[in-house]
Amino acid sequence: MSYVWEQLATLDWPTVQVTLRLALWTTGVLLVLGLPSAWFLATRRFPGKSLLEAGIALPLVLPPTVLGFYLLMALGPQSPLGRWWEELTGWRLPFTFTGVVIASVLANVPFAMRPFMDAFSGVDRRLVEAARTLGASSAGVFWRVVLPVCLPGILSGVVLTFAHTVGEFGVVLMVGGNLPGVTRTMAIAIYDDVQVLNYTRASWTAGVLLAFSFGSLCVTSMLGKSRWRV
Amino acid sequence: MTTLAIDIHKSFGPQVHIRGKLDVPADGYQVTALLGASGSGKTTILRCVAGLEVPEQGTLRLGEETWLDTAAGKWVPPQRRRVGLVFQDYALFPHLNVERNIAFGLHRLAKEERRRRVQAMLELFDLAGLEDRYPHQLSGGQQQRVALARALAPNPRVLLLDEPLSSLDAPLRARLRREMTARLARLQIPVLWVTHDRQEVLEVAQHVAVMDQGEVQQWGPKDEVFLRPANLRVARIVGVENLPRAEVLGLKQDRVQVQLGRLRLHVPRPPGLEASPGQRVHLCVPAGAVELVPQGQSPHTVRVLEVQNRGPWLWLRVELGVELECQLPRHRAAALSPAPGMELGLQLAAEQMHVIAQE
Numbered sequence: 001m002s003y004v005w006e007q008l009a010t011l012d013w014p015t016v017q018v019t020l021r022l023a024l025w026t027t028g029v030l031l032v033l034g035l036p037s038a039w040f041l042a043t044r045r046f047p048g049k050s051l052l053e054a055g056i057a058l059p060l061v062l063p064p065t066v067l068g069f070y071l072l073m074a075l076g077p078q079s080p081l082g083r084w085w086e087e088l089t090g091w092r093l094p095f096t097f098t099g100v101v102i103a104s105v106l107a108n109v110p111f112a113m114r115p116f117m118d119a120f121s122g123v124d125r126r127l128v129e130a131a132r133t134l135g136a137s138s139a140g141v142f143w144r145v146v147l148p149v150c151l152p153g154i155l156s157g158v159v160l161t162f163a164h165t166v167g168e169f170g171v172v173l174m175v176g177g178n179l180p181g182v183t184r185t186m187a188i189a190i191y192d193d194v195q196v197l198n199y200t201r202a203s204w205t206a207g208v209l210l211a212f213s214f215g216s217l218c219v220t221s222m223l224g225k226s227r228w229r230v
Numbered sequence: 231m232t233t234l235a236i237d238i239h240k241s242f243g244p245q246v247h248i249r250g251k252l253d254v255p256a257d258g259y260q261v262t263a264l265l266g267a268s269g270s271g272k273t274t275i276l277r278c279v280a281g282l283e284v285p286e287q288g289t290l291r292l293g294e295e296t297w298l299d300t301a302a303g304k305w306v307p308p309q310r311r312r313v314g315l316v317f318q319d320y321a322l323f324p325h326l327n328v329e330r331n332i333a334f335g336l337h338r339l340a341k342e343e344r345r346r347r348v349q350a351m352l353e354l355f356d357l358a359g360l361e362d363r364y365p366h367q368l369s370g371g372q373q374q375r376v377a378l379a380r381a382l383a384p385n386p387r388v389l390l391l392d393e394p395l396s397s398l399d400a401p402l403r404a405r406l407r408r409e410m411t412a413r414l415a416r417l418q419i420p421v422l423w424v425t426h427d428r429q430e431v432l433e434v435a436q437h438v439a440v441m442d443q444g445e446v447q448q449w450g451p452k453d454e455v456f457l458r459p460a461n462l463r464v465a466r467i468v469g470v471e472n473l474p475r476a477e478v479l480g481l482k483q484d485r486v487q488v489q490l491g492r493l494r495l496h497v498p499r500p501p502g503l504e505a506s507p508g509q510r511v512h513l514c515v516p517a518g519a520v521e522l523v524p525q526g527q528s529p530h531t532v533r534v535l536e537v538q539n540r541g542p543w544l545w546l547r548v549e550l551g552v553e554l555e556c557q558l559p560r561h562r563a564a565a566l567s568p569a570p571g572m573e574l575g576l577q578l579a580a581e582q583m584h585v586i587a588q589e
Contacts, residue, residue, distance in 0.1 A: 124321065126317050127321055127324075129280075129282050129308075129317075129321070130317065130380075131323075132281075132282070132307070132309050133280050133308050133311075133315040133381075134309075134334050134380070134381075134384065135309045135337075135384060136309055136334075136337075137309060140337075144334070145323060148325045149324065149325055151325075
């Protein structure tokens with residue numbers, strides 16, 4: 001057991017810290033922005049809805065380097081968006097932690113939005129209607145009925161997003177580069193270690209990521225089974 | 231006298247139109263049944279009353295209060311109507327236990343008052359001991375009682391029931407029907423009860439509205455609608471056994487003389503009926519208005535066409551120029567021992583018959 005601890009101690013801890021910070025920020029932003037958008041998408045019909053849904057799913061199939069490339073172009077000083085940001089704040093987005101968070105949020109949209117939307121659209125319409133005849137306002141219906149009934153689906157979106165961000169590689173590398181303690185994540189560290197033939201540390205980092213990813217999927221699978229039964 | 235006055239038009243696309251016009255008496259415990267086949271639009275009417283559907287046109291008023299008036303642009307949302315609604319499959323909140331389900335509509339009350347109300351409902355609906363159970367841990371009958379308790383806890387002014395017993399087994403249904411009406415009577419609440427089951431209407435309702443093809447065809451006191459249907463469609467829905475054609479021979483103040491097969495009858499004249507001699511009409515002849523007696527005890531004879539054993543009853547089809555269905559209780563049947571081809575005497579209760587002008 002002490003051997004395990006010794007080996008874990010040799011991990012690149014600033015990198016682990018960056019990875020966890022990135023995952024927390026990404027998950028947090030997607031929770032705040034994603035829940036209302038998913039509610040909107042699940043309950044409204046409007047022209048162009050299928051296009052928007054396809055756009056949301058795009059990061060699932062797009063190579064991360066492609067997404068990363070476009071983001072680098074969009075956030076960089078050559079683009080109007082990048083110039084506007086630079087004028088506003090005095091600094092650039094590429095190769096900063098903030099830039100990586102923006103990129104990571106976009107890359108993770110489907111991992112958060114899909115479970116949220118599935119949960120919301122799975123809510124029995126009659127529960128909402130029953131709540132309204134019992135005097136609940138629209139906000140009351142959302143907080144007292146929709147959200148608790150959807151909680152397992154929302155949690156599984158949160159876990160998936162967090163786990164997927166922890167393993168993020170391509171998008172982060174394209175937009176953030178590989179700055180130790182700033183934008184280097186665990187997945188990038190494995191690649192670096194292999195480049196310099198440090199297989200021992202690479203295998204321990206990889207092992208930690210494997211265990212974490214498997215654990216996360218176990219959690220989402222359990223959440224999937226704990227849907228409320230009637 | 232308070233009434234819930236419904237006069238609405240709701241459409242789903244260009245093909246489907248639901249029109250409902252009826253008054254629901256809303257003083258104390260009175261059941262108004264909305265009777266019709268599935269797809270006839272009765273649930274839509276109920277949902278419009280609850281405020282869950284918005285009609286394109288019309289008005290909805292409970293007493294002095296207006297819930298909907300499309301001409302004036304007025305619409306009151308469901309949460310401000312104070313109606314209780316029980317869905318066909320109850321729609322209990324799966325994440326709340328029995329106690330919290332019942333307390334859902336009481337969130338604006340003080341804690342003490344809320345507890346008192348929940349307690350009263352638990353007692354009235356015989357749910358004590360089940361407070362901590364979740365909906366999936368309850369039987370169908372228990373779920374139904376929780377749904378009623380939840381709808382009634384906030385003291386609604388009208389209770390709307392959408393086929394409240396149809397998801398239960400038949401033997402349980404009959405018993406729950408009696409228990410349920412007894413409880414509702416204690417709460418003195420007016421009820422609008424959607425059903426496709428005319429037996430249910432006969433047992434629970436004082437008033438009935440009959441729906442067919444998206445329209446309320448007739449509404450009024452139960453006896454009026456069941457004994458004097460306004461048209462053939464209503465007559466079929468309320469289950470009049472015989473609707474033979476007859477010919478008008480003459481009209482009097484309150485009587486119509488008609489020729490029914492080989493028989494001449496004087497039947498009551500419905501108010502407003504105008505018909506000239508020779509005109510064809512339909513006659514509502516309930517099975518209960520047809521009496522078979524031994525031949526010779528009546529000047530009229532019929533020929534038996536078909537006999538079916540239906541348990542305590544014998545069902546017969548007889549012929550007197552037209553065909554009629556009728557029933558005989560077993561003890562009477564033994565004396566007559568009817569068989570196909572046999573001739574029997576006939577007595578008709580003309581008072582129970584009703585004339586429907588042809589459409």
